[in-house]
């Protein structure tokens with residue numbers, strides 16, 4: 001019983017000792033028999049050894065290099081991982097001033113400034129990078145040393161350095177690749193990877209190698225002129241590319257613009273005469289843009305030029321031979337114009353040897369993120385901004401809008417967004433408010449249809465598709481049905497129902 005009491009008194013004593021409250025200890029010891037004092041010290045020694053064993057086990061179990069210094073910066077603890085990390089054994093470093101071994105010391109600083117650091121990146125010597133936790137060791141409010149635990153991140157830091165070097169190399173290679181491929185691939189200026197645009201590019205590539213006329217169809221801003229230029233470039237023709245906007249030339253000037261005129265051909269004409277656009281394009285490509293707007297009397301003259309590969313200047317009696325590749329472009333329904341007598345069927349067949357339908361942005365939503373990023377990159381460089389991010393809400397709004405003006409309209413909106421941006425993040429805030437509301441409602445600004453009659457709209461679309469397929473199939477119903485992916489009987493039924501006549 002007495003013995004147990006003694007142990008418990010001894011436990012209290014130990015607490016007192018560790019708290020440095022030594023007066024009660026001294027009082028207690030001086031009142032005891034010497035053999036009791038000896039027993040007490042044996043017990044203390046035992047407890048010390050237990051603590052030391054636990055401490056050693058802990059030190060060499062943690063996954064960090066642990067170092068402890070005393071108040072005069074001498075190393076008092078140095079675990080196995082520290083030996084391994086720095087290649088310095090405990091025998092070499094213990095009791096030596098730590099600054100004999102390291103040039104850049106955070107631990108002594110932490111101790112002197114009485115602060116703690118948590119997971120700070122630190123470079124104690126030139127070839128080592130660590131994440132360090134460190135704090136002062138205090139006893140009764142006095143700093144008696146410092147302790148640090150360090151995780152080796154040298155490999156991570158080196159890999160990261162290599163990664164950023166590689167990233168830079170990849171970026172410069174990418175730029176070089178873009179430069180080379182822009183030079184070598186005429187179609188590289190056409191952005192987008194949706195199935196619809198890839199199909200259009202694939203047809204354009206194949207037809208570019210021939211001299212066949214091409215008819216490019218698609219809404220305004222879908223890239224008809226861009227395709228025409230790419231086809232010209234890919235064709236390898238040495239002559240120039242000349243675009244003629246058939247809707248922009250006044251009908252009475254059309255002939256002289258296209259074919260040129262002889263000196264003194266008409267009043268007000270240049271005395272020296274004039275070389276027409278067709279002649280200027282000799283050896284190259286002519287784009288007849290907005291073909292549907294060509295005056296009807298010009299259509300017949302153009303047809304003759306296409307057939308005979310020569311023409312007459314206004315007022316001239318001598319045929320001028322030309323070797324020109326013709327590409328026509330239109331957003332209009334030429335078949336309906338033929339039906340109404342506004343466009344010559346024979347010219348239509350001459351120019352429509354291969355037709356390429358360019359998809360609207362609505363039909364290739366997949367391409368919008370790519371176009372947005374490319375557009376922003378272009379305007380960002382042009383206006384010297386530093387846009388790095390697009391708010392997902394903005395992207396969602398751009399995806400929901402119906403883009404009646406297609407890529408031209410998209411690029412206009414992007415240009416505005418970049419100009420007005422006042423941070424590196426492009427947000428909805430910079431969209432015109434009319435657009436924002438319409439986009440979030442999924443329509444066009446101020447152009448949302450008031451009422452949509454589904455049956456009528458579907459009928460109109462079906463009618464247009466069937467008319468186009470028939471014309472492309474040269475009115476062969478079996479071929480047209482195949483193009484449309486429907487049985488011939490369904491085609492007959494729909495033609496009857498929609499009132500489509502066929503020769």
Ligand SMILES: Nc1ncnc2c1ncn2[C@@H]1O[C@H](COP(=O)(O)OP(=O)(O)OP(=O)(O)O)[C@@H](O)[C@H]1O
Pocket residue numbers: 189190191192218219220221222223224225226227289329331407408411
């Ligand atoms: N796929 C595309 N990739 C990159 N830019 C494009 C693409 N399509 C169109 N653009 C750009 O959009 C703008 C309009 O293109 P383009 O003039 O070729 O269209 P269009 O169909 O001829 O229009 P319109 O019928 O109104 O004359 C141009 O700035 C063009 O560079």
